[in-house]
Amino acid sequence: MSKEAATTSRVRIVEAASRLLRERGIEGTSIADVMAAAGMTHGGFYKHFRSKDELVAAALGAAFASHSDRFDGRLEHGGPLAALEAYIAEYLSPEHVSHPGMGCPAAALGPDVARGSADIAQIFTRGVEDIVTRFMTAAPAGSDAARTRSAAIRRLGTMVGAVVVARAVGPGALRDEVIAACSDAENIPAAGSRSETSAGDGRSQHKRGRA
Numbered sequence: 001m002s003k004e005a006a007t008t009s010r011v012r013i014v015e016a017a018s019r020l021l022r023e024r025g026i027e028g029t030s031i032a033d034v035m036a037a038a039g040m041t042h043g044g045f046y047k048h049f050r051s052k053d054e055l056v057a058a059a060l061g062a063a064f065a066s067h068s069d070r071f072d073g074r075l076e077h078g079g080p081l082a083a084l085e086a087y088i089a090e091y092l093s094p095e096h097v098s099h100p101g102m103g104c105p106a107a108a109l110g111p112d113v114a115r116g117s118a119d120i121a122q123i124f125t126r127g128v129e130d131i132v133t134r135f136m137t138a139a140p141a142g143s144d145a146a147r148t149r150s151a152a153i154r155r156l157g158t159m160v161g162a163v164v165v166a167r168a169v170g171p172g173a174l175r176d177e178v179i180a181a182c183s184d185a186e187n188i189p190a191a192g193s194r195s196e197t198s199a200g201d202g203r204s205q206h207k208r209g210r211a
Contacts, residue, residue, distance in 0.1 A: 010048045012038040017059035018066075022108035023101040026056055026116060056116070057123045063105040064127030071134045080137040087134075091159050092183040097166045097175065106131070106156070107163040131156055158182055 016037035020029045031052055032042050049055045074083035090096060091104060100108045106128055113124045135152035162182035166175045 006047070009040065009044070013040065013045070013048055013055070014058050014062050017055050018063045019101040021056065021059055022063060022103060022105060026109065026112040031055070053117050053120060057120050060105055060109065060120060060123045060127065064130060067104060068130050068134065075134070075137065084135060084138040088159065092162060092179055094179065097163055097179065100167065104160070104163070107160045110160065110164070128156070
């Protein structure tokens with residue numbers, strides 16, 4: 001196998017693994033499944049990877065990279081706020097909930113990674129950090145860095161939790177309610193924004209993005 005052919009084959013394997021892992025979880029995806037999805041024989045796996053963990057790490061990194069690349073493309077063409085709003089709209093959508101294989105690895109694989117190896121956890125941590133960093137780009141100029149980071153983490157946690165719960169409850173009214181509630185701008189504070197507490201009822205009202 002030429003070096004170019006080997007690289008192409010490895011990319012096919014990683015792409016197949018990235019999709020299957022998000023659909024089925026780490027334990028639910030075998031090497032044989034991945035190789036079949038990539039259109040290759042099981043025996044060819046060890047020409048490219050030493051272990052399943054090594055494949056999972058590569059596939060997880062690729063999944064996070066694809067999300068970062070989409071955000072960066074929107075950032076370049078529309079600016080930070082537009083990129084953030086598009087990311088949220090895509091994330092909190094019925095399509096994302098229904099198609100985990102092409103979705104965010106944080107929502108699809110978080111529990112699996114928590115039970116996995118330290119190497120895989122490190123890749124996951126790096127991917128989450130990349131998302132948080134991108135969320136922070138939408139903060140108003142001069143925002144306090146610590147508050148901005150806290151708001152970005154809170155936002156990501158809300159979004160991931162919404163998708164996890166929506167998938168778990170299955171199709172129906174509750175799933176729709178979960179996504180609708182977490183899509184509401186008042187429920188998801190923008191990175192860098194401040195909560196405003198209503199004196200009348202004591203509830204926090206979060207204003208989104210532009211201020």
